[in-house]
Amino acid sequence: MTRPLxxxxxxxxxxxxxxxxxxxxxxxxxxxxxxxxHSENGTQGVVIVDGGLAxxxxxxxxxxxxxxxxxxxxxHFRLAVRPLVISGGEACKNDPALLEQxxxxxxxxxxxxxxxLIAVGGGALLDLAGYVAATTHGGLRLLRLPSTVLAQGSAGxxxxxxxxFHGRKDFMRCFAPPGAVINDETxxxxxxxxxxxxxxxxxxxxxxxxxxDFFQQLYARRHALARGDRQTITDMIARSARLxxxxxxxxxxxxxxxxxxxxxxAALYLEELTNGxxxxxxxxxxxxxxxxxYSHQALGLTQPETTAVFELLLALGFEVNHSALAGLDVPAAxxxxxxxxxxxxxxxxxxxxxxxxTRIDPRLMARCVDALLHIDPxxxxxxxxxxxxxxxxRRRA
Ligand SMILES: NC(=O)c1ccc[n+]([C@@H]2O[C@H](COP(=O)([O-])OP(=O)(O)OC[C@H]3O[C@@H](n4cnc5c(N)ncnc54)[C@H](O)[C@@H]3O)[C@@H](O)[C@H]2O)c1
Numbered sequence: 001m002t003r004p005l006x007x008x009x010x011x012x013x014x015x016x017x018x019x020x021x022x023x024x025x026x027x028x029x030x031x032x033x034x035x036x037x038h039s040e041n042g043t044q045g046v047v048i049v050d051g052g053l054a055x056x057x058x059x060x061x062x063x064x065x066x067x068x069x070x071x072x073x074x075x076h077f078r079l080a081v082r083p084l085v086i087s088g089g090e091a092c093k094n095d096p097a098l099l100e101q102x103x104x105x106x107x108x109x110x111x112x113x114x115x116x117l118i119a120v121g122g123g124a125l126l127d128l129a130g131y132v133a134a135t136t137h138g139g140l141r142l143l144r145l146p147s148t149v150l151a152q153g154s155a156g157x158x159x160x161x162x163x164x165f166h167g168r169k170d171f172m173r174c175f176a177p178p179g180a181v182i183n184d185e186t187x188x189x190x191x192x193x194x195x196x197x198x199x200x201x202x203x204x205x206x207x208x209x210x211x212x213d214f215f216q217q218l219y220a221r222r223h224a225l226a227r228g229d230r231q232t233i234t235d236m237i238a239r240s241a242r243l244x245x246x247x248x249x250x251x252x253x254x255x256x257x258x259x260x261x262x263x264x265x266a267a268l269y270l271e272e273l274t275n276g277x278x279x280x281x282x283x284x285x286x287x288x289x290x291x292x293x294y295s296h297q298a299l300g301l302t303q304p305e306t307t308a309v310f311e312l313l314l315a316l317g318f319e320v321n322h323s324a325l326a327g328l329d330v331p332a333a334x335x336x337x338x339x340x341x342x343x344x345x346x347x348x349x350x351x352x353x354x355x356x357x358t359r360i361d362p363r364l365m366a367r368c369v370d371a372l373l374h375i376d377p378x379x380x381x382x383x384x385x386x387x388x389x390x391x392x393x394r395r396r397a
Contacts, residue, residue, distance in 0.1 A: 013177040017157060017241055019234075023145060023184040024060070024067045032073050034180055035116065038141070044080045044111055046140075048102070048129045050088035050121025053147045056190035061085055064120070080109040088125040090276035093164045102132045113137040116179070120187075122148040122195070123155030123280065130161030134176035141179045147187035149199025149233060150281050153240035154206070156181050159248055169271050170340070183241070185234055196228055197317055198281025203240035204312065205288060209259040210243050212351040219308055222315040257344040259354035263287025265337035265345055266328060272336075273327050285318040286325065286372075291347055293368045294360065297386055299349040307380045320377045330366045 020030050035045070047064055054061050061083050068079045084105065092098055105111075117140045119129030126144050133142040146156030159177045162170035188196070200218075207214035217239075218225065224232040247260060267287035270278055278286075292309045295301040313320050337345070344356040371386050 011175075013159065015178050015180050017181040017183065017245065019183045019185070019238065021184060021186050023182050024063045026067065026071055031067075031182065032071075034143075034182075035073065035077055038179065039077055039116070040114065041076055043077050044109075044115040045077055045118055046080050046106065046109070046111055046115060047083040047118045047120065048125065048132075049083050049085045050125040050147055051085050052088045053121055053187060053190070054085045057187070060120075080111050080115065081105055086125065086128070088121045090124050090164075090271075090280070092128050093124050093162070093170075094167075094276075098128065099132065099163070102128075103136065106132070106136055111136070111140070113140065116141045116143055118143045118145065120145040120147060121151075122146070123151040126151055126156055127161045127163065130176035130178075131163050131172070131174060134161060134174045142176060144178045144181045145184060145187070146181065147184075148191055149188060149196050149237060150202050151199075152183040152188070153199065153237040154202040154244050156183070157241055157244050157248065167272055167275070169268050183237065185230075188230075188233065193228065194279070195281075196233070197226075198279045198285075200225060200236070200316055201281035201284040201288065201318070203236050205260060205262055205284060206240055206243045206247070208288065208292075208309070208348060208351060209262055209346070209354040210247065210352065211239075214239055214243070215308075215312075215351055219312050222312050226316050257346065257356035259346050259356075261344075262346045262348060262354060263289075263291045265333055265360075266290050268337060268340060269328060269333035270324050274324050278322065278324050282318065282322070285313055285316075286320065286322060289313060289318075289320045289372060290365065290368050291345075293371065293383065293386070294365055295348040296384060297364060297368065298361065299347055299355065301348055301350060303381075303384045305351050306384055310377065310380055310383065314377060321372050325369050325373050328369055330369060331362045334360055334362060334365075 018030055020028060022028050023031050045068065049061055049064065064083045068074065068077065086092060086098065117129060117133040119126050126146060130142060133140045144156045146152045159175060160173050161176035162173040165171035204218060207218055218236065221232050225236065263284055264287055267283035270283040270286055271280060292301065292306055296303065296306040310320065344358060345360050346354050347357055349355050367386060371383055375382050377383065
């Protein structure tokens with residue numbers, strides 16, 4: 001018997017996250033300098049713009065085209081095609097025809113491996129564009145300009161891109177690290193309140209598992225966050241982005257189960273169940289509410305901590321008793337998540353102390369779902385007294 005050949009390799013990736021305003025203004029040198037530093041003469045670019053953003057900021061697609069076709073940049077960098085405006089939101093991750101159209105554009109324009117794919121939009125559009133970038137010629141260079149609170153604070157920094165398959169959320173997933181990320185605050189100015197609120201859920205999640213002090217800050221500023229106070233939102237995004245980067249920066253061996261999956265088993269199922277009617281951040285908020293309530297019942301998360309999480313969710317305007325919870329089949333959701341997530345669930349015995357467990361008691365979790373549905377969510381002491389309060393609620397019904 002001959003000894004087997006061995007191979008070991010490490011995949012290194014390094015990227016910068018910039019914070020700016022008016023990235024496509026000729027007066028702002030950031031994008032120009034970044035592209036020139038990482039391009040050769042005649043490098044091609046393809047820009048994909050989120051249709052929701054383009055509609056809300058009508059001059060944007062024209063500004064982007066002008067930015068690349070006039071001035072110094074045009075001598076070194078060539079748009080292969082006019083900016084492609086694609087309908088954003090979850091629907092763009094469901095549509096294989098869209099994927100096909102994008103590949104067709106790149107093939108027809110002979111876009112080569114050295115090209116930059118520049119994606120401007122929400123987390124869903126960034127996922128679609130990232131998937132295309134990662135799979136075309138084995139990987140184009142990817143520049144992300146996230147345009148939502150959620151994407152600037154978390155999704156835009158991730159190393160993967162996912163698409164849905166036949167109603168299964170994020171079933172197709174690939175490694176798609178960005179070459180750079182530019183967070184432009186001016187994009188957020190047209191974001192509807194619902195999207196802004198949904199985006200806070202990912203910041204809350206990283207705060208709960210990684211930095212109780214950040215959670216206290218979010219709690220203290222909850223009313224400013226709910227109002228959409230610009231400075232409070234940008235401060236939150238910067239801190240969330242820093243924490244996400246720290247976590248994804250850990251070597252795979254040290255990373256272990258991903259604490260950012262708190263609430264994810266329920267969020268995934270609820271997004272699939274509602275076919276995208278419940279937005280990603282809203283589903284994450286419901287998942288957090290359930291796992292926090294369960295952690296209080298089963299793992300000793302204190303009542304003041306539990307109550308504070310619910311006060312924050314309610315102040316932000318999340319519907320913690322959303323009717324979609326009535327369709328949450330706990331055993332099925334837990335089983336589906338095992339396929340997707342790889343065996344562990346994340347719970348929270350204390351703020352900043354995530355714990356990976358291999359089993360969640362489906363009966364206790366189903367009672368937590370019942371409690372959210374049937375107990376007045378503002379009656380937090382009752383919510384925490386789960387069993388007794390559920391009994392009272394049933395007697396009243
Ligand atoms: N790749 C990852 O690791 C990762 C991580 C977290 C989330 N995600 C994905 O991110 C998606 C959610 O992203 P999201 O919360 O950014 O929402 P989204 O991308 O679904 O966008 C929400 C809506 O806002 C519109 N929009 C975007 N920017 C706008 C702006 N500035 N002004 C006005 N309208 C605007 C979009 O067109 C869309 O209609 C989910 O599909 C989720 O799975 C991916």
